[in-house]
Amino acid sequence: MDNAASGGNGRGKRMRIHYQTRKQLWCLLFIAPQLVLFLLFTLYPIIMSYVYAFFDWSGFGRLDDYVGLDNFKETLYDPIFWNAFGNSLSFMLYVVVIQVPLALLMALLLNAQWFKGKTVYRVIYFLPVVTTTAVVGLVMRFIFGAYKGLVNEVLMRLGLLSAPVDFLGSIDTAFFIVVLVGIWKSFGMKLIYWLAAIQSLPKDVFEAAKIDGAGPLQMLRYITVPLLLPVGSVILLMSAVNALHVFDLVKAMTDGGPAFKTDMVDVYIYRYAFSGSGEARVGFASAAGVLYGIVVMIISLALGLFVKLTGGRRNGSV
Template sequence: MEAAPQPNKRAKRTRLKFHYRTTKELWCLLFIAPQLLLFLLFTIYPIFMSYLYAFFNWNGYGPLNEFVGFDNFKETLLDPIFWNAFRNSLVFMVWLVAIQVPIALLVALLLNASWMRGKIFYRTLIFLPVVTTTAVVGLVMRFLFGAYKGMFNEVLLKIGLIDKPIDWLGSVDTAMLIVILVGIWKSFGMKLIYWLAGIQSLPKDLFEAARIDGASALQLFRYITVPLLIPVGSVILLLSAVNALHVFDLVKAMTDGGPAFKTDMVDVYIYRYAFSGKGEARVGFASAAGVLYGIVVMVISLLMGLLVKLTGGRKSAQH
């Protein structure tokens, strides 16, 4: 009798590898399944439903019966209070980015210097506001800048800079300024970390060679640090702008959009119609406003993303 044929060892190894890879992938899917489920339930599903609600006159309860088409979008576009909130959101974003990003770069350079002592302590101190609850920060700042026995007014009165207390958050001339300054302070530590990561990734031998050739600190910053940080800076600029366009809890806790809608932001505007409880809730109208604002933020993100791609391509071309 002839002996039975031996199985192909290569095919056997292939099957074992396939089985191992499949088992590994299944375990990976099992571990990410809870996160994926939460993402679908609390991110994808609300986004999809907000687009649906925008076409209905709906108060948040009961079935979707009253279809209004694009009426909610038309009403939003014709509402001057919406455009006021939109302008305030842009003002907040522009000032926050224009002040925070360059100052964070200078502080990052200082805290990255070899001669600087206590760098870890200062980095931690600056980063603490980032991990502090924004609503709590807003309430504390509301107390500090309060017109009646506010700590800021008490200090200014004692040193003689003012004659009477100022209602910093109740005046149309100062409310937005205070909100912007608090917003800069609150998220400053995150931009600092971004810049530090970019600075520490720069090639040190390039700086050493320039110092040997006699380059000063200002020349190192102008001709080496800044050009190499342009791609990183573009990403920081994009993240800062997008995050600044969505300010809600800070404004809600500090001013609630007042006085006279001077600090009203689009996120606060949407919340007021959807959840404030002042009269009948208009979830459909609020969803339309959110969709329109989301489209604007997406366009801004795409334009700034194109800037990031262009600056990254220039760097690659230079190398």
């Protein structure tokens, strides 16, 4: 009987192992397409960009013209690269400083019990997020265009303009129009993040504060904001990293003009890698991409450390 029992246990164990193995194989089968796409179109290009950066290569032919660090040196001494780099950082700062707190205020308003039509407003604010960025950029070119543009038509009918203004063709207004559209395009996503964070806060804390006589402003200052700080730091991190990559919006709206006023590093890299005039310089563009990637990584690590410290302070205070 002992042998029979041990044999049964052995068969049961083998069946469980066989079941778990089949289950894992099915899981691998389902994630295989996504894994293959990730390896081919994300990981492989990242690795090869580091390789191309050390060669003077146009994207065609053999990879045999090794130039060492020359591409990096040329990038660092190129004033147009630093102009694009400054524009990218400025765009990120404008988006983070304006969009994140504004989305928080709107989320608090939409979460208020007395506010009517919450669902409608949430849909309205989220619609730009699901709209293709390139399409948004093309539409905005017509809206802010000098010839029969919607903005010019409205301002002229109101008597605020006597003649059409080329908002996207002027060095005084182009960058700020791109910033405005960028904030509007991704505003809904930050709004959803804040709403999710607010609705996850413990209600008993607010009820206790209300019983103690705390008013709405006091609860906002001493309860809501401190409890939202860890989540807010994560939203800040995501907003900053996403704002550093605005290729599709800028390419569709201004293509980096006028006079490189809205030129971003993504557009700068594209211009050299897929040049429409002259020979493409994939090696040089790769070097610029590597340098910019290192900067984005440093910013991400710094903000990530801020998120960790913020969460640690909150956990220590609870």
